Each structure stands twice: as structure tokens, then as C-alpha cells.
Amino acid sequence: MSDSLQQMAADLQRFAAARNWQLYHSPKNLAAALVVEAGELLEPFQWLTEAQSHALPPEKLAEVGGEVADVLIYLVQLSTALGLDPVAEARRKMAINEVRFPAGVQAVSRLDQRT
Amino acid sequence: MSDSLQQMAADLQRFAAARNWQLYHSPKNLAAALVVEAGELLEPFQWLTEAQSHALPPEKLAEVGGEVADVLIYLVQLSTALGLDPVAEARRKMAINEVRFPAGVQAVSRLDQRT
Amino acid sequence: MSDSLQQMAADLQRFAAARNWQLYHSPKNLAAALVVEAGELLEPFQWLTEAQSHALPPEKLAEVGGEVADVLIYLVQLSTALGLDPVAEARRKMAINEVRFPAGVQAVSRLDQRT
Amino acid sequence: MSDSLQQMAADLQRFAAARNWQLYHSPKNLAAALVVEAGELLEPFQWLTEAQSHALPPEKLAEVGGEVADVLIYLVQLSTALGLDPVAEARRKMAINEVRFPAGVQAVSRLDQRT
Numbered sequence: 001m002s003d004s005l006q007q008m009a010a011d012l013q014r015f016a017a018a019r020n021w022q023l024y025h026s027p028k029n030l031a032a033a034l035v036v037e038a039g040e041l042l043e044p045f046q047w048l049t050e051a052q053s054h055a056l057p058p059e060k061l062a063e064v065g066g067e068v069a070d071v072l073i074y075l076v077q078l079s080t081a082l083g084l085d086p087v088a089e090a091r092r093k094m095a096i097n098e099v100r101f102p103a104g105v106q107a108v109s110r111l112d113q114r115t
Numbered sequence: 116m117s118d119s120l121q122q123m124a125a126d127l128q129r130f131a132a133a134r135n136w137q138l139y140h141s142p143k144n145l146a147a148a149l150v151v152e153a154g155e156l157l158e159p160f161q162w163l164t165e166a167q168s169h170a171l172p173p174e175k176l177a178e179v180g181g182e183v184a185d186v187l188i189y190l191v192q193l194s195t196a197l198g199l200d201p202v203a204e205a206r207r208k209m210a211i212n213e214v215r216f217p218a219g220v221q222a223v224s225r226l227d228q229r230t
Numbered sequence: 231m232s233d234s235l236q237q238m239a240a241d242l243q244r245f246a247a248a249r250n251w252q253l254y255h256s257p258k259n260l261a262a263a264l265v266v267e268a269g270e271l272l273e274p275f276q277w278l279t280e281a282q283s284h285a286l287p288p289e290k291l292a293e294v295g296g297e298v299a300d301v302l303i304y305l306v307q308l309s310t311a312l313g314l315d316p317v318a319e320a321r322r323k324m325a326i327n328e329v330r331f332p333a334g335v336q337a338v339s340r341l342d343q344r345t
Numbered sequence: 346m347s348d349s350l351q352q353m354a355a356d357l358q359r360f361a362a363a364r365n366w367q368l369y370h371s372p373k374n375l376a377a378a379l380v381v382e383a384g385e386l387l388e389p390f391q392w393l394t395e396a397q398s399h400a401l402p403p404e405k406l407a408e409v410g411g412e413v414a415d416v417l418i419y420l421v422q423l424s425t426a427l428g429l430d431p432v433a434e435a436r437r438k439m440a441i442n443e444v445r446f447p448a449g450v451q452a453v454s455r456l457d458q459r460t
Binding site for chain 4: 238256
């Protein structure tokens with residue numbers, strides 16, 4: 001893991017250890033916690049139009065920020081538990097996507113490309 | 116956003132722009148994509164025991180790494196779209212949790228603390 | 231549980247027992263499996279506009295039907311495992327919603343009512 | 346759709362129409378709402394052991410019942426919006442699974458069969 005996430009990973013481990021929470025933090029449980037938070041992150045958007053989702057009122061945006069935090073925290077903890085570097089994983093995936101979805105195919109629908 | 120994630124955010128924006136995908140990348144759609152990937156991240160764990168989830172075979176771990184990547188990519192893109200810094204959000208949440216769940220209360224169940 | 235779902239619950243129990251799968255079917259695991267399938271159910275919609283989501287092409291609709299099936303199957307199995315009647319639970323919730331969201335308040339946004 | 350779910354579908358349509366909520370109830374939005382509720386359904390289980398998940402205290406079980414209700418309500422509404430019969434879809438899937446996972450292969454891991 002790298003830089004700011006690496007520091008966060010260390011701090012999160014200290015935090016969990018100080019509370020005897022490592023017992024709960026199996027990869028399975030962390031993956032479950034992550035999808036729960038991802039659902040909470042989607043919740044404020046579920047009845048909005050896409051246009052409305054670009055212009056959240058401040059208190060809604062703060063709520064979304066708190067859910068972004070929870071997802072990132074569990075993602076870092078899960079990665080630590082599995083010995084994965086999430087940034088390296090993302091970089092690897094981005095390189096794959098660069099090949100899988102060639103640029104310059106203008107006006108091609110994302111749906112057509114992905115299906 | 117900071118350091119490696121900031122660079123990733125810029126690269127992801129270039130990637131989407133080169134494919135005319137910004138059209139699809141409303142915060143609402145990105146939050147939906149994120150929870151879809153979070154579900155895929157949980158999928159390999161769903162029938163495992165917690166103990167088994169600590170010791171994934173290599174090909175399973177690689178699969179999980181790919182899903183960790185997808186979650187992080189959408190989390191960074193969603194944060195960019197909303198003008199949020201996910202690391203700063205996580206740091207803010209960690210400070211709140213430090214107060215909300217006092218350390219040193221040994222042998223206290225996470226469940227009791229959180230309910 | 232009632233009628234067609236009750237019959238389904240019995241058939242699903244027989245199916246799991248014949249494969250020694252009850253071992254895997256703890257309520258925790260079934261709830262995890264359900265959210266995984268719910269993510270797969272959202273997946274075909276994630277880049278569609280709301281208008282497009284009303285008019286799925288036949289093969290997409292068949293795919294969605296398969297995911298609807300998986301969600302219902304896990305919901306019935308989870309309910310059986312917990313001794314819950316999902317239809318009775320839904321009816322109870324519908325009665326609560328009838329009071330919580332009064333009708334006749336025309337043109338009131340769902341968002342305003344729910345927040 | 347059949348019997349109790351068919352009646353529920355009709356009642357839910359009346360409920361939404363009386364509040365002008367059909368506007369919000371695109372299949373895309375209903376699928377998003379469903380996964381949000383599925384996350385809430387997993388939430389009470391995330392830190393429990395599988396054994397604990399079999400023996401929920403009454404107030405936890407009531408909470409889970411409320412989430413089961415929400416998932417079923419959105420599943421029925423989504424099915425109505427798409428013209429799908431969820432019970433027929435589940436029956437079709439169960440017939441497929443009967444062939445895909447042959448019974449009588451005792452002591453075979455669910456994981457091996459499914460991968």
C-alpha cells in the first residue's frame with residue numbers, strides 16, 4: 001500500500017487492536033461490512049435523477065462524505081487483512097481496462113462496449 | 116485528495132474523457148456501480164467460514180484483488196464527481212470513531228458498543 | 231408464509247437437504263448471498279437512464295428475471311431459517327407505510343416525505 | 346405473479362399511485378432501492394458468528410423482519426414494473442439448479458460445486 005493509505009492502514013490496525021476488534025475483522029466480515037456501507041452510500045441517491053445527483057445540498061453531501069469514509073475504511077482494512085495493496089490493484093485493473101476498452105471509438109455507448 | 120489517489124483520480128478522468136464516458140458517470144450511477152462491485156467483492160466469501168476467509172487460495176485472492184480494485188476505482192471517481200477527498204473524509208470519520216468507541220474497554224463486544 | 235411461497239420454501243429445504251447444504255445456509259450467509267444477488271440485479275441497470283430501464287431488450291429482461299429469482303430464493307430461505315413469514319412482514323410494513331406517508335398530499339416529493 | 350404476491354402487487358401499485366410515486370419507481374430506481382434494503386438486511390448479521398445468526402434476540406429478529414419486508418416490497422414492485430412474475434422466475438431457476446447441482450453427491454462442498 002502506498003503513502004496516505006498506508007498510514008491509514010497502520011492507524012486502523014492500532015484502533016482495532018486497542019478495542020480487541022481484530023476478532024471481528026475476518027476478511028469475510030469486512031467484505032460484508034463494506035457492502036453494507038456501499039448500500040448506505042447509494043441510499044441518498046436512490047430517488048434522485050442523475051442531474052440532481054450532481055448537485056447535492058450541503059447536508060446531503062456531508063452525509064455522502066461520511067459513507068465514502070466508511071467504504072474506504074473497510075476497503076483498507078480488508079486489504080490489510082488479505083495482504084493486498086488496493087492502489088496497486090487499481091493500477092493493474094486500470095492497465096487492463098486501457099486495453100479492454102480502446103479509446104478513440106467516439107460516440108460508442110459504454111453499454112455496447114461492456115456487454 | 117492526496118498523493119497516489121490524487122494521481123489515480125486524474126488518470127481516471129482522462130480515461131473516461133477519452134471514451135466519452137463522463138455522460139454515464141453521474142454520482143448516482145457511480146454509487147450504483149460501486150455497490151455492484153462491493154457485492155462482487157463479497158461473493159467469493161459468502162459460503163466460506165471466517166477462518167477460511169483468512170486463507171484464500173491464490174486464484175481466489177487474485178479475484179478478490181480485482182474486485183478491491185473496482186471498488187476503489189469507483190470510490191475515487193465518485194469522490195471526484197462530488198468534489199470530496201476520500202482520505203480526508205476517512206480521517207474525519209476515524210477521529211469521530213476514536214471518541215465514539217473509547218479504547219481500553221477490554222473484552223467489550225463490538226456488538227454491544229455499536230448498538 | 232403463505233401459498234406459493236410456502237410451497238417454494240418447502241421445496242428449497244428439500245433441495246438444500248439433498249445436497250447437505252444446510253451447513254452453509256446460516257442466516258448470516260443467506261443474508262450475504264441475498265445482497266450479492268441484489269447487486270447482480272442492479273448491474274444491468276447501472277449505466278441505463280431511467281427511461282431505458284423501462285424498456286429492456288428481451289435478453290436483458292431474461293437476465294434480470296434470473297436475478298429476481300435468485301433474490302426471491304434467498305429471501306425465502308432466509309425467512310425459513312429465521313422462522314419469518316415474508317408476506318406477513320411485508321403486509322405489516324405496508325400498514326406502517328400507509329400511516330407514515332399519508333396519501334392525497336399531491337405533488338409532494340418522495341424525497342421530502344422520506345427525509 | 347400468483348396469489349398473495351399478486352394481491353400485494355396490486356396494493357403496492359395503489360399505494361404508489363395515491364402518492365404520485367410512480368414517477369420515482371423506474372426499474373432502475375427500484376433495483377437500487379432493493380440493494381440498499383438488502384444491505385440493511387445484512388447489517389445486523391455483519392459482526393455475528395454464523396451460530397449467533399441462528400439465534401437472534403427478539404428485537405433484532407423484529408428488525409430483520411422489517412428489512413425482509415422492504416426487500417420483498419421492492420422485489421414485487423420491480424417485478425410489476427418489468428412485467429415479471431417473481432415466483433415463476435424462481436421456479437424456473439429452481440428447475441435449472443436441480444440439473445446444475447445434482448443431488449446425492451454427498452459431502453461435496455457447495456464451494457466446489459459452484460466454482
